[in-house]
Amino acid sequence: NAGVTQTPKFQVLKTGQSMTLQCAQDMNHEYMSWYRQDPGMGLRLIHYSVGAGITDQGEVPNGYNVSRSTTEDFPLRLLSAAPSQTSVYFCASTRGGQMNTEAFFGQGTRLTVV
Amino acid sequence: ELKVEQNPLFLSMQEGKNYTIYCNYSTTSDRLYWYRQDPGKSLESLFVLLSNGAVKQEGRLMASLDTKARLSTLHITAAVHDLSATYFCAVDHYGGSQGNLIFGKGTKLSVKP
Numbered sequence: 001n002a003g004v005t006q007t008p009k010f011q012v013l014k015t016g017q018s019m020t021l022q023c024a025q026d027m028n029h030e031y032m033s034w035y036r037q038d039p040g041m042g043l044r045l046i047h048y049s050v051g052a053g054i055t056d057q058g059e060v061p062n063g064y065n066v067s068r069s070t071t072e073d074f075p076l077r078l079l080s081a082a083p084s085q086t087s088v089y090f091c092a093s094t095r096g097g098q099m100n101t102e103a104f105f106g107q108g109t110r111l112t113v114v
Numbered sequence: 115e116l117k118v119e120q121n122p123l124f125l126s127m128q129e130g131k132n133y134t135i136y137c138n139y140s141t142t143s144d145r146l147y148w149y150r151q152d153p154g155k156s157l158e159s160l161f162v163l164l165s166n167g168a169v170k171q172e173g174r175l176m177a178s179l180d181t182k183a184r185l186s187t188l189h190i191t192a193a194v195h196d197l198s199a200t201y202f203c204a205v206d207h208y209g210g211s212q213g214n215l216i217f218g219k220g221t222k223l224s225v226k227p
Binding site: 029031032033035040041042043044045048050056058059090092093094096098099101102103104105106107108 | 118145147155156157158159162164202204207212213214215216217218219220
């Protein structure tokens with residue numbers, strides 16, 4: 001089992017460019033989410049999905065789009081990159097239910113916008 | 115707005131000492147999560163606390179949850195260098211276990227010989 005896989009691991013973008021961060025999970029988890037981590041800020045929820053075709057906004061959704069066409073994949077799109085989006089991005093998946101509901105995290109994508 | 119506050123944010127300990135990290139949250143929630151993050155790495159789940167009064171222990175770490183006080187604690191017993199990491203608590207954004215978490219800012223723990 002690979003768990004949660006994020007690609008790429010590192011990326012440098014120029015201001016105004018767009019890109020998609022990929023996230024895939026092979027655990028058949030129902031729920032997936034995206035976070036960004038900035039120094040001193042902890043992790044902040046960007047968008048999440050409670051199932052294929054269903055997404056919603058988190059704490060800091062502006063400048064990002066998501067879609068969930070399959071259970072396995074949950075890509076995050078940066079529409080027009082800005083230096084403020086320089087961050088480490090983590091994708092996570094969760095089985096849901098009543099027990100063992102912790103989120104499993106990918107290895108992260110370190111994004112720099114210049 | 116749901117807020118999760120941890121303190122302290124930085125903690126420097128000597129090996130062998132005990133200490134407690136506190137996590138307060140501002141909404142009713144019946145579960146709370148603790149994660150560990152090593153520098154440059156991803157997050158690793160430590161504990162899932164599912165109800166009021168829940169207590170879980172793993173090695174030198176013990177976590178507890180008081181939902182009435184909206185408080186969780188992570189107690190470190192006889193710290194060792196390997197425990198040096200950043201520890202995060204988190205709660206579910208809308209109360210359900212759907213993986214959309216609100217995190218505290220983290221407690222950076224440094225254990226010195």
